[in-house]
Amino acid sequence: MKIAAIIPVKTFSKAKTRLDLSPNKIEELCKVMLEEILHTISISPQIEKIVLVTKEKQAIQIAEKFKAVVIIDEDEKSVNEAVALADKYLLDNGFDASIVFPQDIPYIKTQDIDFMLKYKTHPNFAIIVPSRRFDGTNALIRMPIDLMKTHYDEDSYKIHMNTAKEHTLNVAMVFVKRIMWDVDNSEDLKFLLEQNEKPHIAEKIKKILD
16 A cells, blocks of 8 residues: 655644744744654655655755655645645546645654554555544545545534545544644643653754743
């Protein structure tokens, strides 16, 4: 089974507006988080290819370090349209399944990917990992890749669950704490830094915040 990871990346200057940080700090934080998730996914034996959809030049430079495929998202209209661009590339290149990740889950580990994929079934399935507050989707696995369109918007987790059930009986909701820990606001960032999972990443983030 050929599995790819899809990571839509918003222009750093437009990202994380709820963090109450200066533009420079947000940019540095985005770079640290993206580099860490790309590193983790790149060493996962389960993932054959990483597809980054973005027009952010610094994200493209980071992606090149990890041999990710970059799809330029000139319009940057929505996460859903970014994922659709990646879907087309993966379907054209014979991939069987995809995992959509956000760029802001820096504590993810390779064993988290292994754990999620234990729930895969054949011939079609969806696996969904919610955000910590159960209002978003922090991992979405689809087989086939065009099993369903994505709905990254308010309450995307519930919408993805309901939409998946319309297309397959094989739908799993999986709780993976490190994937559920995203960074949308200051409280999320504080929570993340309190977790003893990746001390080297926590130190990098603390230096940015100082």
